[in-house]
Amino acid sequence: MQKEGVIMAEELMEQLDNHTAFTIPIFGGIPVPDSCVVTWIIIAVLVLLSIILTRKLKKVPTGSQCILETFMDFLDNFFTGILGEKGKKYVPILETFIIYIGFSNIIGVFGFVPPTKDINVTAALAGMAIILVQTSFIIEKGPVKWLKSFLNPINLLDLVTRPLSLCMRLFGNVLGAFVVMELIKHCVPGGVPVIASGYFDLFDGLLQAYVFAFLTSLYMAEALEEEEK
Incomplete structure (x- = not known):
């Protein structure tokens, strides 16, 4: 039993390692990690889906176009509701965040x-x-007022704490779900891993994408709100 536990721990540590997929033979060799390759795959899939789903758009949507427009309308209304009309021009990049992170988090299913x-x-x-x-703040309020905002130490502290919070929250939750799923696969037989995957790979993955994009939009809304005062 102890030997099996050691083997399982070694396999888990191996899975947690971010391996190098290949090395580009220039400048002494540039290692390309697995995470970068999988990101390229996600980008290719999203671009391909965008082309397929938008190549024959109709004035009266049906089928996949109806689903796509409903989904995009939901995201548009969601982010516009947080940012207001003034922040509407920043909505596409927030939608890119939530779609990319969502796909990245659930790709373990495949x-x-x-x-x-x-x-x-x-x-x-x-x-x-x-x-x-910060860019939205500068665009809407100007670089001088942006620099003056850092006279408040809290704003200066936010430049460190907010990205750190976003980074560690997403990383910690995805890593935790990955570890739990690997343990379940090793310890529990039958269809339990499939059921658990529905929560840890799908629900939790999409939830973390939502949380990341939601917090980013809240931070932006604060900047835009300050500009209106």
């Missing part, structure tokens, strides 16, 4: 390792989110 299990990926996403928030 046998891939979620790229959001790599802290470098979640750190990059958090960095882009905060850059978006």
Whole structure:
């Protein structure tokens, strides 16, 4: 039993490692991790789906077009409700966040390792989110008022705590779900892993995408609200 536990722990640690998929033979070799390759796959799938689902649009939507428009209308209304009409131009990038992260989190169902299990990926996403928030502040209020806002130490602290919170929340939840699923696969036979996957890979994955995009939109709404005062 102890030997089996050691083997399982070793296999789990192996799964947690972010392996190098291949190395680009330039500048002494540039390693490309698995998370980057899976991200490319997700991008390719999303681009392909976008082309397929939008190539024959009709004035009166039916079938897949109806589902697509309902989904996009929901996202438009959701983010516009938080940001207001003034922030409507920033909605497309927030929709990109939630769609990409959602696909990244649930791709484990198809046998891939979620790229959001790599802290470098979640750190990059958090960095882009905060850059978006700060950029919207500069666009709407101007660089001078943006610089003056940092006279308040809380705003300066937010530049560190907010991206760190976004990064670690997404990384921790995805990593935790991945570890739990691997343990269930090793310890529980039968159809239990399939049922558990419905929660940890699908529901929790989509929930974390929603939380990330929701918090980013809230941070942006705060910046836009300050500009109106």
